[in-house]
Amino acid sequence: MVQSSVLGFPRIGVLRDLKKANEAYWAEKISQADLLAEGKRLRIAHWKIQKDAGVDIIPSNDFAYYDHILDHIQLFNAAPERYSSQKLDPIDEYFAMGRGHQKGGVDVPALEMVKWFDSNYHYVKPTLQDNQTFSLAKDPKPVREFLEAKEAGFLTRPVLVGPVSFLALAKADRGSSVDPITLLEKLIPVYVELLKALKAAGAESVQIDEPVLVFDLKPEVKAAFKPAYEAIAALGSAAPEVVVATYFGDIVHNFDVLPAFASLKGLHVDLVRNPEQLEPVLKQLGPTQILSAGVVDGRNIWKNDFKKSIDLIQTAIAALGADRVIVATSSSLLHTPHTLASEKKLPAEVYEWFSFASEKVKEVAIIAKAVTNPESVKAELEANAATVKARSESARTNDPKVKERQAQVTPEQHIRKSTFDSRYAQQKTHLKLPLFPTTTIGSFPQTQEIRIQRNKFTKGEITEEQYDAFIRKEIDLAVQIQDELDLDVYVHGEPERNDMVQYFGERLTGYVFTTHAWVQSYGSRCVRPPIIVGDISRPLPMTVKESKYAASVSKKPMKGMLTGPVTCLRWSFPRNDVHQSVQCQQLALALRDEVIDLEKNGIFVIQVDEPALREGLPLRKGAERDAYLEWAVDSFKLATAGVEDSTQIHSHFCYSEFQDFFHGISAENRTYTDIIIAIAALDADVLSIENSKSDAKLLKVFIDESYPRHIGPGVYDIHSPRVPAEEEFKQRISEMLQFLRPGQLWINPDCGLKTRKWDEVKGALTHMVNAAKFFREQYKDQA
Numbered sequence: 001m002v003q004s005s006v007l008g009f010p011r012i013g014v015l016r017d018l019k020k021a022n023e024a025y026w027a028e029k030i031s032q033a034d035l036l037a038e039g040k041r042l043r044i045a046h047w048k049i050q051k052d053a054g055v056d057i058i059p060s061n062d063f064a065y066y067d068h069i070l071d072h073i074q075l076f077n078a079a080p081e082r083y084s085s086q087k088l089d090p091i092d093e094y095f096a097m098g099r100g101h102q103k104g105g106v107d108v109p110a111l112e113m114v115k116w117f118d119s120n121y122h123y124v125k126p127t128l129q130d131n132q133t134f135s136l137a138k139d140p141k142p143v144r145e146f147l148e149a150k151e152a153g154f155l156t157r158p159v160l161v162g163p164v165s166f167l168a169l170a171k172a173d174r175g176s177s178v179d180p181i182t183l184l185e186k187l188i189p190v191y192v193e194l195l196k197a198l199k200a201a202g203a204e205s206v207q208i209d210e211p212v213l214v215f216d217l218k219p220e221v222k223a224a225f226k227p228a229y230e231a232i233a234a235l236g237s238a239a240p241e242v243v244v245a246t247y248f249g250d251i252v253h254n255f256d257v258l259p260a261f262a263s264l265k266g267l268h269v270d271l272v273r274n275p276e277q278l279e280p281v282l283k284q285l286g287p288t289q290i291l292s293a294g295v296v297d298g299r300n301i302w303k304n305d306f307k308k309s310i311d312l313i314q315t316a317i318a319a320l321g322a323d324r325v326i327v328a329t330s331s332s333l334l335h336t337p338h339t340l341a342s343e344k345k346l347p348a349e350v351y352e353w354f355s356f357a358s359e360k361v362k363e364v365a366i367i368a369k370a371v372t373n374p375e376s377v378k379a380e381l382e383a384n385a386a387t388v389k390a391r392s393e394s395a396r397t398n399d400p401k402v403k404e405r406q407a408q409v410t411p412e413q414h415i416r417k418s419t420f421d422s423r424y425a426q427q428k429t430h431l432k433l434p435l436f437p438t439t440t441i442g443s444f445p446q447t448q449e450i451r452i453q454r455n456k457f458t459k460g461e462i463t464e465e466q467y468d469a470f471i472r473k474e475i476d477l478a479v480q481i482q483d484e485l486d487l488d489v490y491v492h493g494e495p496e497r498n499d500m501v502q503y504f505g506e507r508l509t510g511y512v513f514t515t516h517a518w519v520q521s522y523g524s525r526c527v528r529p530p531i532i533v534g535d536i537s538r539p540l541p542m543t544v545k546e547s548k549y550a551a552s553v554s555k556k557p558m559k560g561m562l563t564g565p566v567t568c569l570r571w572s573f574p575r576n577d578v579h580q581s582v583q584c585q586q587l588a589l590a591l592r593d594e595v596i597d598l599e600k601n602g603i604f605v606i607q608v609d610e611p612a613l614r615e616g617l618p619l620r621k622g623a624e625r626d627a628y629l630e631w632a633v634d635s636f637k638l639a640t641a642g643v644e645d646s647t648q649i650h651s652h653f654c655y656s657e658f659q660d661f662f663h664g665i666s667a668e669n670r671t672y673t674d675i676i677i678a679i680a681a682l683d684a685d686v687l688s689i690e691n692s693k694s695d696a697k698l699l700k701v702f703i704d705e706s707y708p709r710h711i712g713p714g715v716y717d718i719h720s721p722r723v724p725a726e727e728e729f730k731q732r733i734s735e736m737l738q739f740l741r742p743g744q745l746w747i748n749p750d751c752g753l754k755t756r757k758w759d760e761v762k763g764a765l766t767h768m769v770n771a772a773k774f775f776r777e778q779y780k781d782q783a
């Protein structure tokens with residue numbers, strides 16, 4: 001019989017319950033026991049949803065309070081000494097690594113957090129030492145949660161991140177130079193001990209994720225699979241059966257690694273992203289190995305096309321037999337919202353097109369039944385075929401006017417009037433900027449009061465005039481605080497924006513919105529991506545009102561703030577019926593009109609944020625990556641190149657997009673050179689990039705690529721409540737000056753400040769501005 005399986009379930013709960021619990025715990029409003037009880041309640045609820053849906057193989061240890069890689073750091077006792085020496089309670093040490101800790105005389109910044117493959121989820125990067133040791137934590141979490149499930153009546157399959165991926169995704173700590181993969185030998189015994197403990201607890205099988213198999217790996221990493229998995233296989237029946245899971249790409253180029261898994265139970269591959277890998281993968285499996293076929297998309301919200309999935313599963317069954325095939329989600333469902341059932345406001349037509357995590361788990365179960373006994377799910381199959389057909393024929397998806405405008409786009413529309421040097425000369429006179437100009441990235445704290453007023457406005461409890469007046473008051477406050485801080489380029493603070501993508505989506509055609517479809521982005525931070533269902537256009541200006549008002553009350557240049565086309569695309573759930581480049585160009589045209597309107601209304605510094613540009617980069621070098629970079633860069637240029645030379649275009653990138661710490665990836669495949677070349681090609685006058693947790697020497701790539709324009713590498717970690725001292729800012733700036741020219745350096749935080757509190761922001765920015773002034777004085781001859 002064909003079984004069904006889920007690789008992981010979202011953790012946050014129906015109403016972002018986990019976010020609320022975490023934040024209440026951090027604010028000391030609930031006890032540790034309360035937090036742990038809430039975690040348990042969520043885990044049990046999620047197992048039950050899957051069991052009720054008829055899923056055969058249900059995961060455990062997919063839950064994490066903050067991040068699952070961070071869980072593994074603690075599981076292997078691999079916390080850097082600056083955390084472990086604080087003697088914090090384990091859960092507090094855990095959160096200290098995730099978000100920094102500044103309390104009770106302890107002051108440690110967070111570990112670095114970076115994007116998980118090409119997704120908008122962020123993991124905490126294992127940060128390892130030259131003399132790193134590993135051991136199994138007391139009361140290991142995978143065992144504890146397996147037993148918890150068992151006690152509640154669920155026999156689960158624990159999920160572990162594999163040893164090779166753990167190390168390949170790690171980096172050496174500042175001051176260490178170890179290549180993490182060389183630590184494998186020390187790590188293997190910990191997995192051996194853990195697997196034995198899981199077996200002893202009653203686990204029959206485990207899922208070991210080795211997602212790095214979708215990359216082009218450097219030889220040392222490839223070679224690591226053999227010793228790692230031979231040690232695991234040698235455990236025989238002392239360990240649970242092992243299924244190695246890969247996702248977000250194909251693994252065909254790494255087939256030479258597969259012999260390392262020969263004695264394991266089987267392999268999971270992503271057939272949503274790469275259905276064409278099915279045939280070659282089938283040929284690679286050993287005579288008794290199983291295939292876990294990922295046919296239900298863990299990364300998007302579209303209803304599964306059962307017919308397509310069933311065809312793939314039938315092909316696998318024909319080759320292996322029904323007992324050796326498992327119907328699975330393509331990846332963990334972490335990247336999808338909890339349940340469609342919460343959506344009461346979607347148009348009925350499109351509601352039918354979607355499937356969130358709680359519906360996807362039913363889909364895997366239905367597909368498994370469909371290949372075993374189609375009669376038993378006849379009604380479901382018919383209904384599915386009808387919706388798939390209805391969506392493809394819906395008028396909602398197609399706007400001929402948008403298509404017409406796209407057909408008329410010219411190459412000239414992508415190019416600014418003059419080169420950077422001559423533009424900059426005009427901007428300098430126009431904007432009167434000092435050396436080391438200080439600015440922020442756009443948002444200021446989204447206070448409780450802002451949320452309350454927005455809510456009231458959405459519910460119709462206050463009028464538009466009242467809401468606008470409130471927003472103007474918030475802008476006044478932001479301007480006044482920037483006056484006090486003495487920043488050089490102001491922002492209006494984005495109080496009117498619920499979210500940097502949703503806000504724009506709500507002002508464009510082609511989008512629909514959910515009310516509860518939250519997805520975890522990092523830690524307790526969740527996003528609610530809007531959904532692109534049809535062709536996109538801009539009926540009216542989107543940001544002019546607020547920016548114009550802000551400029552009118554400000555004595556310094558006011559930066560207009562837009563979310564770039566690639567980010568609007570990537571942080572929405574995109575259509576799966578039209579190529580992403582087409583959707584992106586539609587967004588670019590809408591933003592182009594907005595940029596020009598801002599300029600017409602007296603905004604002469606315009607920042608177009610593209611934090612998702614790096615995340616969207618196809619994971620392997622080659623034609624797909626080149627094509628992506630071309631259309632992504634073109635979209636940005638199409639959006640921004642319509643302005644005068646004297647208008648300064650900024651762009652912003654966060655989450656360490658530039659520097660590729662992936663020690664596991666072969667040098668030729670490192671992404672930073674590609675991305676730097678692409679960033680240079682954007683032709684933005686000023687870039688701000690997240691950098692506060694990275695080693696400044698990585699900025700050397702800008703020298704290597706002789707980057708001519710201006711850059712503000714972030715000096716303030718906005719993910720952490722910590723307020724860095726002035727000395728710390730000076731230290732960062734002087735490190736940067738080893739790699740960047742004083743005349744090209746801007747001083748700014750890593751990213752927007754919406755998640756911070758005002759007192760933190762004021763404290764940190766005061767120190768930041770003072771540090772900038774210190775260097776301005778030192779370098780005054782070069783002004």
Ligand code: MET
Nearest residue numbers: 441442443609611752753
């Ligand atoms: C994730 S990038 C965020 C940029 C945006 N302008 C902000 O300041 O919030």
Ligand SMILES: [Zn+2]
Nearest residue numbers: 611654751752
């Ligand atoms: Zn950012």
